Structure formats: structure tokens, C-alpha cells
Amino acid sequence: DAMVIQNPRYQVTQFGKPVTLSCSQTLNHNVMYWYQQKSSQAPKLLFHYYDKDFNNEADTPDNFQSRRPNTSFCFLDIRSPGLGDAAMYLCATSRGRTSGYNEQFFGPGTRLTVL
Amino acid sequence: LAKTTQPISMDSYEGQEVNITCSHNNIATNDYITWYQQFPSQGPRFIIQGYKTKVTNEVASLFIPADRKSSTLSLPRVSLSDTAVYYCLVGDFHTGGFKTIFGAGTRLFVKA
Numbered sequence: 576d577a578m579v580i581q582n583p584r585y586q587v588t589q590f591g592k593p594v595t596l597s598c599s600q601t602l603n604h605n606v607m608y609w610y611q612q613k614s615s616q617a618p619k620l621l622f623h624y625y626d627k628d629f630n631n632e633a634d635t636p637d638n639f640q641s642r643r644p645n646t647s648f649c650f651l652d653i654r655s656p657g658l659g660d661a662a663m664y665l666c667a668t669s670r671g672r673t674s675g676y677n678e679q680f681f682g683p684g685t686r687l688t689v690l
Numbered sequence: 691l692a693k694t695t696q697p698i699s700m701d702s703y704e705g706q707e708v709n710i711t712c713s714h715n716n717i718a719t720n721d722y723i724t725w726y727q728q729f730p731s732q733g734p735r736f737i738i739q740g741y742k743t744k745v746t747n748e749v750a751s752l753f754i755p756a757d758r759k760s761s762t763l764s765l766p767r768v769s770l771s772d773t774a775v776y777y778c779l780v781g782d783f784h785t786g787g788f789k790t791i792f793g794a795g796t797r798l799f800v801k802a
Contacts (some may be wrong), residue, residue: 683731
């Protein structure tokens with residue numbers, strides 16, 4: 576089945592220690608998104624790629640970076656995790672960005688714990 | 691940027707129809723309305739999307755009045771497994787960038 580895969584499902588890191596979360600997709604979608612979701616809150620978009628074009632949200636901290644080496648993979652790098660970065664990180668994909676093409680398919684998420 | 695307002699929570703019983711209304715008073719001309727469902731410890735799942743009047747698929751209906759300042763997600767004959775958080779999104783990809791933000795969500799509890 577075509578899907579969005581996130582690894583690992585659970586990640587523990589130390590305060591200030593860089594961490595990378597990965598996402599892969601078999602849907603061959605053009606757009607990949609990264610969201611942060613804290614407990615009992617709605618998902619918050621961090622950034623997205625349209626093909627190789629990176630689009631950062633204005634309020635996304637510089638501590639968060641992303642890479643998309645090819646269509647299938649996208650990575651979220653947190654350069655110096657703080658306690659406030661503990662959250663579920665969701666990866667999603669869509670065929671396009673405009674309505675009719677922007678139905679997002681989400682992965683199961685990676686729960687990040689910062690000690 | 692269109693902001694959405696939804697009820698924080700709703701209760702229902704199995705077999706009932708559930709209607710969840712979302713307010714979006716400053717929706718833009720190009721904005722579409724999208725609903726997602728999220729179960730605990732899972733990513734959201736697309737339910738339905740519409741622009742005006744009524745849209746129906748195999749799981750839900752979406753009603754949008756002419757002024758488009760609100761929308762109602764209708765779930766027919768809910769079951770216990772419909773207990774989840776339902777998010778209303780308003781936005782689209784405009785020339786100025788991607789403008790789609792998840793609202794606070796409505797927690798639906800379906801009781802036996």
C-alpha cells in the first residue's frame with residue numbers, strides 16, 4: 576500500500592543534542608510537509624517542500640531545518656532541541672498545493688522527548 | 691488569514707447524526723474548506739473538502755451556506771470508532787504563499 580512512513584516512531588534526545596527525524600513516501604507526491612503537534616493542540620505547519628522548492632513558515636524557529644534529497648524522502652533537523660520542542664512531529668504529503676490536489680496524507684508521527 | 695472557530699467538544703450516541711459547525715467569518719474568495727479527523731497518537735486523516743453549497747462522500751457531508759462564513763460537517767449514524775478530534779481548515783495556496791492553518795479542533799465523544 577502507498578503510504579507515508581516516519582522513523583523512528585519515538586525519539587529521545589538530550590537538551591541541545593541535534594536530532595534528525597525522517598519521512599518517506601511511496602505516493603510520489605510533489606509536496607511534503609512537516610508539522611509540530613504539542614499535547615492537546617492542533618498541528619502547526621513548520622514548512623513544506625513543493626518538489627525541491629522549500630517554503631518556510633514565518634514563525635518557524637531557525638532551530639528547525641529540513642532537507643529533501645529526492646521525491647521520496649524528507650528530513651527534519653532540530654539543531655539544538657530545547658525542552659519546548661518536545662512534541663509529536665507529523666510528516667504529510669499531497670499531490671499539489673491547490674484545492675483538489677492538496678488532500679494531505681499523514682504519517683503516524685514521531686514523538687520526540689527532550690531530556 | 692482566515693481564522694476558524696469550532697466547539698471544543700461534543701457528545702453523541704451511537705447511531706445519531708452529528709453536525710459540527712465551523713465559523714470562518716473572514717474566509718477569502720479563493721479559500722476552500724477542508725475537514726480532517728485525528729485519532730490519538732495518529733496523524734490526521736482527510737475527510738472532505740468543499741467550496742460552496744454541499745459536498746458528500748462515502749463518510750460525510752459538508753454544508754456551506756451562500757455567504758461561506760461557516761460550514762457544517764455532518765457525520766451520519768456515528769459509531770464508537772468515530773470518537774476523535776475533528777479539525778476544520780480554511781485556506782488554499784495563494785500567490786503570497788501557503789495559507790492553511792488547522793483550527794483548534796472539536797473533540798467528539800460517541801457513547802454507547
